[in-house]
Amino acid sequence: MAVATINSIVWAVVVALIAWLWFHDTRIALVIGVAISINLLAAAFAGALLPLLLERLGIDPALAGGVILTTVTDVVGFLAFLGLATIFLL
Numbered sequence: 492m493a494v495a496t497i498n499s500i501v502w503a504v505v506v507a508l509i510a511w512l513w514f515h516d517t518r519i520a521l522v523i524g525v526a527i528s529i530n531l532l533a534a535a536f537a538g539a540l541l542p543l544l545l546e547r548l549g550i551d552p553a554l555a556g557g558v559i560l561t562t563v564t565d566v567v568g569f570l571a572f573l574g575l576a577t578i579f580l581l
Contacts, residue, residue: 495534522575
């Protein structure tokens with residue numbers, strides 16, 4: 492989680508800066524940066540716990556883990572971005 496935190500901060504700043512330069516709107520840059528951080532932290536958390544949970548359930552993590560992890564990160568990414576955009580940009 493420490494590496495994911497550092498990674499999320501670095502990429503959130505980079506992408507937020509690009510969004511700010513592109514749109515000239517601090518709120519959009521902030522929403523995008525926070526959404527990226529939430530998504531990367533959720534991906535790291537799910538990526539660490541999902542194989543353990545699948546193993547405990549008797550399912551091969553190598554077969555099912557990728558599909559479930561992709562679904563989790565996609566759903567969290569959409570909800571984080573669209574939820575934050577709805578809250579802060581309306």
